[in-house]
Each structure stands twice: as C-alpha cells, then as structure tokens.
Amino acid sequence: MPKITFIEHNGTAHVVDAEIGASVMRAAVDNNVPGIDGDCGGECACATCHVYVEPEWEAVTGSRTESEETMLSFAAATKDNSRLSCQITVSDALDGLVVHMPDGQH
Amino acid sequence: MNHVSMDVLNAARERAWSMPLAQIAPADPQLFKDNAQWPFFERLRKEDPVHYTADSEFGPYWSITKYKDIMAVDTNHKAFSSLSTLGGISIRDQRADFPLPMFIAMDPPTHDEQRKVVSPIVAPGNLAVLEHTIRERAVAILDGLPRGEAFDWVDRVSIELTTQMLATLFDFPFEDRRKLTRWSDVATTVAGPGGVVETEEQRQTELRECAGYFMKLWNERVNAPPRGDLVSMLAHGESTRNMTPQEFLGNLILLIVGGNDTTRNSLTGGLYAFSQFPEQYQKLRANHALLDSTIPEIIRWQTPLAHMRRTAIVDQDVGGKHIKAGDKVIMWYVSGNRDDEVIANPNELVVDRARPRQHLSFGFGIHRCVGNRLAEMQLRIVWEEILKRDLDIEVLDEPERVLSTFIKGYTNLPVRIRN
Numbered sequence: 001m002p003k004i005t006f007i008e009h010n011g012t013a014h015v016v017d018a019e020i021g022a023s024v025m026r027a028a029v030d031n032n033v034p035g036i037d038g039d040c041g042g043e044c045a046c047a048t049c050h051v052y053v054e055p056e057w058e059a060v061t062g063s064r065t066e067s068e069e070t071m072l073s074f075a076a077a078t079k080d081n082s083r084l085s086c087q088i089t090v091s092d093a094l095d096g097l098v099v100h101m102p103d104g105q106h
Numbered sequence: 107m108n109h110v111s112m113d114v115l116n117a118a119r120e121r122a123w124s125m126p127l128a129q130i131a132p133a134d135p136q137l138f139k140d141n142a143q144w145p146f147f148e149r150l151r152k153e154d155p156v157h158y159t160a161d162s163e164f165g166p167y168w169s170i171t172k173y174k175d176i177m178a179v180d181t182n183h184k185a186f187s188s189l190s191t192l193g194g195i196s197i198r199d200q201r202a203d204f205p206l207p208m209f210i211a212m213d214p215p216t217h218d219e220q221r222k223v224v225s226p227i228v229a230p231g232n233l234a235v236l237e238h239t240i241r242e243r244a245v246a247i248l249d250g251l252p253r254g255e256a257f258d259w260v261d262r263v264s265i266e267l268t269t270q271m272l273a274t275l276f277d278f279p280f281e282d283r284r285k286l287t288r289w290s291d292v293a294t295t296v297a298g299p300g301g302v303v304e305t306e307e308q309r310q311t312e313l314r315e316c317a318g319y320f321m322k323l324w325n326e327r328v329n330a331p332p333r334g335d336l337v338s339m340l341a342h343g344e345s346t347r348n349m350t351p352q353e354f355l356g357n358l359i360l361l362i363v364g365g366n367d368t369t370r371n372s373l374t375g376g377l378y379a380f381s382q383f384p385e386q387y388q389k390l391r392a393n394h395a396l397l398d399s400t401i402p403e404i405i406r407w408q409t410p411l412a413h414m415r416r417t418a419i420v421d422q423d424v425g426g427k428h429i430k431a432g433d434k435v436i437m438w439y440v441s442g443n444r445d446d447e448v449i450a451n452p453n454e455l456v457v458d459r460a461r462p463r464q465h466l467s468f469g470f471g472i473h474r475c476v477g478n479r480l481a482e483m484q485l486r487i488v489w490e491e492i493l494k495r496d497l498d499i500e501v502l503d504e505p506e507r508v509l510s511t512f513i514k515g516y517t518n519l520p521v522r523i524r525n
C-alpha cells in the first residue's frame with residue numbers, strides 16, 4: 001500500500017498506509033489522523049479535509065476541480081497549494097506523498 | 107416520554123401510514139409542535155422519498171427526505187437557488203421588502219464574495235481568543251443555578267448562555283444583551299397580532315434601532331485599535347472595512363440570527379436527549395473524551411433547523427422525480443438525519459458513533475453553515491463545565507416545542523439539579 005505522510009500544523013507527522021482507489025481524506029480519517037474531519041464524507045461539499053500539497057507532487061495529484069475551487073475559496077488559511085484531500089485518489093504513484101494540514105478545518 | 111406525548115405520537119403514526127400518500131403534507135407547524143412529524147417522514151423515505159404536496163398554506167412544494175437526495179440538491183446551487191426574490195431559504199416565502207441583504211439568501215457570485223469576507227472571522231483560529239471569556243460566562247451561569255428546585259432550562263440556561271455568548275462575540279454592551287435576542291426574534295418573525303411584533307411597521311422600527319446601535323459600535327471600533335470581537339474584526343478587516351452600511355448590518359444580523367435559536371435549541375436538545383438515553387450520558391460521564399463525538403451527535407439528533415428551502419431555476423431530476431423550474435423544494439434535514447441507509451439507529455443518540463460528523467444539520471455545499479465550528483465550540487464549553495461539576499440534572503417533564511416547520515426547538519424544559 002502507498003504510504004502517505006500527514007503533518008499537523010504543530011509539526012507532528014503521521015505516516016499511514018493508504019488504500020488504493022480510496023481518497024487521501026479517507027486514508028487520514030480511517031487511520032484516525034487528527035486534523036482532517038471530512039464532514040461530508042468526500043462529496044466536495046464541506047472543505048473540512050483541507051491540506052497543502054508539496055509543489056513537487058502537484059503533477060501526480062492533479063489540480064483543483066471547479067467545485068473544489070469554490071469550496072476552498074471559503075476555507076481559512078488557503079494557499080496556492082491548497083487541496084481538498086477527498087478529491088485526490090490514492091494510487092501507487094502517490095507512494096511517499098507528504099501533505100501538511102492547516103491549524104483548523106472550517 | 108409521558109403518556110400524553112405517546113398518545114399523540116401513536117395517533118400520528120396511525121394517520122401517517124393510513125392516509126393516501128398524495129395527501130401527506132409534512133410542512134405543518136402543528137406536527138412539529140407535537141413532535142409528531144416523524145412517522146410522516148418515515149413513510150415518505152420508504153415509499154415516496156421525493157414527494158410533491160400540491161396544496162398547503164405555503165403553496166405547492168417538493169419534500170426531499172433522503173440523505174443522499176438532500177446532499178444532491180444542497181450541492182447543486184446552479185439548479186437550486188437561494189435567492190430572496192424567488193422566496194429565499196425557508197418554506198414561507200420571504201417578503202419582497204426584506205430590509206437587509208444577507209448572503210444566506212443570495213446566489214453566486216454575490217453570495218461567494220460576501221461569504222469569503224465573513225468566513226475567516228469565525229474560523230477556528232480566530233475563535234480561540236474568545237474561548238476564555240465564553241467559558242467564564244458559562245461557568246457563572248451554571249454556578250448560579252438553583253439546587254434542589256425546579257426551573258426552566260430554556261430560559262435560565264439556553265437563552266441566557268446563547269445571549270451572553272453573542273454579547274461576547276460582538277463585545278456588545280453586556281447590560282443591553284437581551285436586545286440581541288430581541289432583534290434576532292424580530293428579524294426572523296412574521297408580523298401579526300399576538301406575534302413577536304404586531305405590525306410590519308413596528309418590525310421596521312425595531313430593526314432601525316438595531317441598525318443605529320451597531321453603527322455606533324462600528325464607529326467606536328473603527329477608530330480604536332483592532333481587537334478580537336467580530337465588530338472590530340469587520341471594521342478593520344482588509345476585505346470588510348469598505349462594506350456599505352447595509353452590507354455590514356446584513357452580515358451582522360445574519361451572524362446573530364444564525365447563531366441564536368440554533369445554538370439555544372442544541373443546548374436544550376442535548377439535555378433532553380440525555381434524559382431519553384441516560385445510559386449514553388453515563389458513558390460520556392465515564393469518559394469525557396467522548397465529547398468530541400458527542401457534540402456533533404447532539405447537533406445531528408436535534409437538527410435545530412428542520413429544513414432549508416430552494417427554488418428550482420432549471421428543470422432538474424431528483425431521486426427519479428422531475429422538478430420544474432420555479433418549483434419550491436424543501437430539503438428536510440430533520441428527515442435526512444434519520445435516514446438509516448446512511449446513519450445506523452438514527453433515532454438514538456449515541457455518544458460514540460463511528461462517523462458522528464457526517465450529518466445534515468449544518469447543510470452542505472456553498473451555503474454550509476459558516477458558524478459550525480463556533481456552534482460546536484460553544485456547546486463543547488458548556489458540556490465540559492457541566493461534566494467537570496458532575497451536575498446531576500433531572501428532566502421533570504416533556505418540553506414544549508416551537509410552532510414552526512423551520513426552527514426545530516423548545517420553548518421550555520422543566521428541570522431540577524439534584525443536590
């Protein structure tokens with residue numbers, strides 16, 4: 001299984017084994033990573049799965065969809081590399097992915 | 107539950123399952139006051155999840171009753187409009203002369219622009235500065251409650267706490283705080299004899315008083331160094347300081363209204379739910395860490411806003427039914443939150459659910475409640491302090507409920523704190 005590292009706002013890192021075909025949000029929630037809420041269950045409808053993707057990973061993770069863009073525009077502390085992690089699907093190519101989390105989901 | 111309410115519910119169940127399907131009209135305020143709406147939604151979820159009522163005091167409307175269909179409507183703002191001029195966001199059409207612009211009743215792009223301005227102000231990071239004061243005031247209220255004698259939880263705790271929290275958030279003059287509650291009631295009411303206000307004229311007069319009061323606060327704060335309250339943040343924020351007075355007031359009133367009845371009724375609903383499921387309270391009492399899942403669970407179980415309304419602006423199929431442009435569409439959150447295809451044992455309050463945050467009470471999509479973290483923080487503080495004191499609160503009788511298909515809440519709940 002691909003390994004994904006989630007880094008909390010305070011620097012604490014969590015490495016999890018992610019299931020192929022599921023979303024990055026699911027990988028966090030199913031492994032009890034604090035700081036990713038996923039309130040809507042992955043429907044791109046709540047923006048509580050906000051992460052920052054390291055720029056070198058952008059080619060693999062893809063870029064934001066239109067509805068993702070809209071939901072992110074209401075979130076706090078967004079940056080150029082903000083993504084909704086429920087919109088990124090886990091594949092072998094994501095092995096080693098590192099994402100950072102904001103100080104709170106909203 | 108006492109005998110009277112059991113009888114009412116049994117009669118409702120009888121009626122719900124025997125009447126012709128086409129005649130089911132869940133938007134009946136009396137049903138909600140009697141807490142007898144449940145069996146009607148149960149039948150609709152089972153037999154006609156997207157249901158048309160041809161005639162009612164609110165005109166014809168669609169009822170969306172399943173979780174997934176509600177999600178589909180809520181996230182499809184291109185087909186389903188919130189616009190006040192089309193009727194707005196509740197089943198009762200909004201008055202055309204509604205005095206203040208509020209982004210909850212707008213569509214993109216205006217909605218998005220205004221929401222972006224307000225949203226960061228109630229983000230978790232910003233709220234942290236208010237937590238201490240909110241806790242102090244919650245503690246004072248709890249410690250001041252009578253012991254060993256009956257009192258009304260709604261008035262002494264839910265209204266008082268919510269009002270004080272609002273006053274804290276806006277750094278509103280404390281002795282005038284009940285004005286906030288009053289303005290919230292006035293802003294959301296329909297004028298009429300025996301109502302919150304008797305005439306539309308009285309309503310407008312009171313809202314002008316509110317406007318004047320807040321303009322005074324704005325002027326004071328804009329000329330002082332920035333502070334942590336919402337008025338100061340709006341007055342100094344880069345994207346908010348150039349708002350027109352109407353926008354400022356519209357947004358302010360929306361924040362007051364949005365957080366008033368909803369938080370109040372969650373505070374009452376939680377206590378009432380624990381009286382129905384005492385073993386769940388014992389579980390929480392033994393493990394306070396369960397508050398993380400308990401707070402969203404209380405909000406799901408209560409569903410403080412029973413519905414949100416949209417108006418279709420294009421033809422759109424939902425759950426196999428053809429909804430036409432111009433139709434009124436009611437998303438019954440109260441029903442979706444009891445949909446057992448998505449939530450196991452949905453009628454029960456369960457403090458340690460696996461995915462407690464997955465509920466409809468805050469809506470989803472671009473209008474999803476902007477104050478949801480604030481609401482959760484307030485509720486968490488109160489329950490933390492109740493648990494810390496190990497208050498043994500006994501619910502003495504059934505609550506009385508609000509006569510409304512929109513605000514799902516309580517007008518009183520008699521309780522006693524055991525010595």
Ligand code: HEM
Pocket residue numbers: 180209210211221228360361362364365366368369372405409410411414466467468469470471472473474475476477478480481
């Ligand atoms: C338990 C408490 C609360 C509940 C159940 C609740 C529920 C809701 C719901 C159902 C919506 C509409 C969602 C949709 O249409 O998809 C909403 C929107 C909104 N709420 Fe809340 N709310 C609560 C507390 C608060 C608080 C404390 C505030 C104050 C900051 C607030 C401010 C708002 C605002 C400004 C909107 C409009 C958002 C928009 O249209 O973009 N709410 N709320």
Ligand code: FES
Pocket residue numbers: 025037038039040041042043044045046047048049071084085086087
């Ligand atoms: S889980 Fe809701 S937007 Fe990702």
